[in-house]
Amino acid sequence: MPGKQLVVFDFDWSFVDQDTDRWVFEVLSTELRRLLQDRKSSGTGMQCTPDVVNDTMKDLYEKGFKKEDVLGALRILPFHPAMRRAVMSLQSRSEDTTFLCLSNSNEIYIGTILEKHGLASLFSEIITNPAHWNPSSPDHLIIGRRLPASEPPHGCSVGCLANMCKGDELDTYLASKGGKDSFDKIVYVGDGGNDFCPLLRMRKGDLALVRKGLELDTRVKEEGGKSGLKVDVKYWDQAWQIDE
Secondary structure, three states, rough: OOOEEEEEEEOOOOOOOOOOOHHHHHHHHHHHHHHHHHHHOOOOOOOOOOHHHHHHEEEEEEEEHHHHHHHHHHHOOOOHHHHHHHHHHHHHOOEEEEEEEEEEEEHHHHHHHHHHHOOOOOOOOOEEOOEEEOOOOOOOOEEEOOOOOOOOOOOOOOOOOOOOHHHHHHHHHHHHHHOHOOOOEEEEEEOOOOHHHHHOOOOEEEEEEEHHHHHHHHHHHHHHHOOOOOOOEEEEOOOHHHOO
């Protein structure tokens, strides 16, 4: 067991076994799930960003779905008991371990799921997109961008989405804690293409736990060598392997 370590989790398909953005619509409305898919593949330049989910969430509200419908869908989202066991066990064994969530989901989705499973206090910080219930229409969930469209673009050349450069976010977090060398080891659990950027900021001896068969797996294998990836990589596909 290392001394002081940071464990960073992506959320969708990493901490939980689903995509939170898609799940709510899959549970509540097949029609809107299809609309979400069509919007993501429309070529408008905002695919897979919170803009698409926000637009479709407005449609959900206009169809008469309530706040409790959305929260209820989130509370039944698949979360493997072995993942809960893994983090709770590590937390109890190592007081020098800090957990960070770095996700392209949003505050309401993540907060609701963590609360449901008794993990609301697990993460020292949750870096994600903002979300809030509309004060004038309390059943309407509004989802924004971590980096608002009104601000200068982050300029990432690795392929991060417009609303968030995960590499920059990790660097900023580490700088606020005294730099990456203030941690003896950094572990990153991820699956998506936008998890590749933060992996490039990590050191030899740090550990990337990459979920098999998903976009991060492909990027590590196809781009890791030419991009100067230094972090040690292990592959997983089931939560029990994270626990192990």
